[in-house]
Amino acid sequence: MTTQVAARIAVADGAPCPTLVLDRHRLPREEPALRAELARIRRWLLRTGRGHVMKFALCSASDRPGYDLEYRFVQCLPGRAPHFDHRSRCGHSLLAGVVATLPGTTRSRRVRDGAADVHCEPGPGGSWSLQYARLPSPPLTRLLPTGSGTDRLRTPEGDHEVSLVDFGNPYAFVAAESLGLGSARELYGAGAESLGRLRSLRAAAARALRCPEDGALPKIAAVGAWEPGHLTVRSVTGTGWHPTLAVTGAVCLAAAVAAGDVAGSTVPGRLAARTGCGPVALRLRTARDTVTVSAVTGRSPAGETCLRAVGVGPKRARVLEEITEPLWRTRASA
Template structure:
C-alpha cells in the first residue's frame, strides 16, 4: 500500500494520508492496521508523524472526498483518538489525493468539498495558488444550515467552572472555561486566570503552564464523558492584544502547538461571537464586534472570519473561513505492513478483467 506525506504550515507534524478504500472498514481491524503502520514509521524515523488522514472518493454526491482523521496518542503505540478532526490534515489529504490521482490536477479557483466523517463537518478547500510542491488554500467550514450559536456550547452555558488541579498544586481549581464546538471541541481559558498577563509571557511559558492547561483539559474531558487521556476537547489560553487582535496558545499532542490548529482558529473565531464566553469577553476588550478576527500565536499570525446570520433574533453560524494556508507535498512510499492490501486490490482488478474477456 502507498502512503503519502504532506505538511500544512503551522501544523505540529506532517500528515500520513492513506487510501481508505484499501483499509478495513471494521474499526478494530482498522486500528490494528494503523498500529502496524505506526510501528513501521517509528522504526524508519517517523515517530513524530502522529496524524493520519483516511480518504476516498465520496459516497455522497455533494462531496468530492470522504475524510476520516485519526490522531495517534503518545501513551501507547496502539493508542488512537478518532473523535475529532484536523483542518491541517484535511488540506494535506486534498493535496495527497491530487498526487495519487484521486482528484484531478488542482488549479487556482478550484473548490474541493470534503465530508468529515468524524463529526459531520462540511469543509470547502478553495485553491488560491499552486507551485511545484506547494498549494495555497482558503478553507471554509460550512454549515448545511445556520446553527444557533447557543447550540455550539457543549455545556449549554457560555462559561463553565472546572475544578482541575484541586490538591495537586497546579493552581487551576475553580477556573472558568468556555466549552465550544465548531470545527473541533475546545476549552478556552483566559490566561490571566492562570497568572499570565501578557502575550510575551504566554508564549515563553514552559512546563508549569503546560501542566496546568493539561489538567484543565482532562477535567473538561471528564465533564463531557470523554477519555481523559484522549486528544479532545483541545484547549487554548487567550489574551487581548490590540484592535481585533487576540493572543492564543494551545496544546497539541503531545506538546505545545507551534501555532494554532486550523480548527482551533475556526472555533476561537466562532466563540468570540458568542456573548458571555471567555473568547467573547477577551475580544470585546480589543474592540472586536464582528467580521475578521486576528490571532497571534508563538508561530505567527492567522485570521478567521465567522459569518453570523442574525435572522429571527437568534444569531446563528453560517460558515467560518481561514485564509492563506500553505501545504507542501513531501512524498510517497510503500508501507510494507499493508502491502497485502495492495495485492488484494490488484487481485480484484485482475479478476474483473478476466470476467470481461
C-alpha cells in the same frame, strides 16, 4: 514501469507534525480491524524513522453529489503502544490530504469530514482558504455543550472560568491572565508549569463533557487580549505546546466569539470586545504568525441566530514523501 505509490506524507504549514495520507478504500471498515491495521502501520513508521508522523488522513474520492473527497482523521496519541483517537478533526491534516490525494489541483474542492462540510479554495502562491460548515447550520447556543457561555472548572491548582465550545472540535478556552500570564511575551515564554496547569484544566473539561481524560478531546487554548484588533492565542497538543494554532482551534475560537453575542458572554467574546475585534474578521496572533478567521451568521426559520460557516486562511501544504513500500497487509474492501 510506473512505481505505485502506497501512501504519501504531507504537511500543512503550522502543523505540529506531518500527516500520513492513506487510501481509505484499502483499509478495513470495521473499527477493531481498522485499529489493528493502523497500529501495524504506526509500528512501521517507528521502525523506519518516521515516528514523528502522528496524524493519519484516510481519504478517497467521494461518490456523494457536490463533494470531491471523503476524509477521516485519526490521531495517534503519545504512549508506548499505538493508541488512536478517531473522534477529533484536524484542518491541517485535511489540507494535507487534499494536496496529497488530488495533486496539482488548482480548483476549489469540497471535502466531507464526517458531519462537517469543508470548502477548500485555492489562492495565490499555492495557498488555500478553508471554510467550515456544519449542515444544517446550528444555532449559536447549541455550540455550547453545557448550555452556558462560561463554566467554572476545578483543578488541583485552583478554579478557572472557561468557555466550552464545540465547532470544528470541542475546545476549552481560558483567559491567559487567569493563569498568571499578563502579556504575549509571558504567554509564548510559558514553560512546563503553565503547560501542566493547562493539561490539568483540559482534563477537568474532559470530565465536564464526559470525554475520556486520556483522549484528544476537548482541546484547550489560553487566550489573551493585549493588542488592539487582535487576540493572542497559545494552545496545547498531545505532545506539548502547539507551534501555532490548529485550524479547528481558529474556527472554534471565532464561533466562541460569535456565540458570546447571543449567550450573554464567553471568555473569548469578552476578550475580543476588549481589543475591538469581532467574529466577522477575527485576527489571531500565534507564536509564529497571524491567522484571520471570519464567521458568517444568519437566522433560522425559528428566528435563532445560526452559524452558517467559518472561514480561515491562507494556508499552505506540500507533499514531503511518496512511499512506494507496500504498507497493506490485506486488500480491504471499500
